[in-house]
Amino acid sequence: MPRPKKKRKINHPPKMLGFKPFGIRLCDTEQVIMQYEEYETVKLVVYDNLSQEEAAERIEVSRPTLTRIYNSALKKIGQAFVEGKSIIIKGGDFEFEKNWYKCKRCFKLIDSIDHPTTCDDCPDDKKEELENLNA
Numbered sequence: 001m002p003r004p005k006k007k008r009k010i011n012h013p014p015k016m017l018g019f020k021p022f023g024i025r026l027c028d029t030e031q032v033i034m035q036y037e038e039y040e041t042v043k044l045v046v047y048d049n050l051s052q053e054e055a056a057e058r059i060e061v062s063r064p065t066l067t068r069i070y071n072s073a074l075k076k077i078g079q080a081f082v083e084g085k086s087i088i089i090k091g092g093d094f095e096f097e098k099n100w101y102k103c104k105r106c107f108k109l110i111d112s113i114d115h116p117t118t119c120d121d122c123p124d125d126k127k128e129e130l131e132n133l134n135a
């Protein structure tokens with residue numbers, strides 16, 4: 001019997017909204033949409049060097065599901081890399097392990113443990129509202 005679908009757990013949002021290829025006009029490029037959990041599997045398996053079993057435990061999915069998400073992410077990266085497409089990281093079926101906010105001015109990521117209302121890095125006269133990434 002299939003288990004009820006749970007949201008995938010993501011520890012830390014990516015620093016960027018996506019990637020764009022160099023040496024090609026952005027307006028000429030097509031976009032590949034990468035879901036947050038796809039980004040997270042690449043981070044855990046490639047960057048953090050976890051086994052797929054360990055990565056599956058981190059984001060709270062089965063190992064076969066992890067492999068499916070990871071393979072989908074690699075396919076999108078390969079497609080963007082070879083075809084000169086940009087990658088936009090958005091959407092998915094996930095929740096962060098803590099609440100995250102992003103400064104709309106300098107794009108600094110701030111977690112809820114800091115109880116943020118404004119960005120500490122931006123000057124007082126230029127402070128902007130924080131974007132709630134959890135919504």
Ligand SMILES: [Zn+2]
Binds near residue numbers: 103
């Ligand atoms: Zn800021």
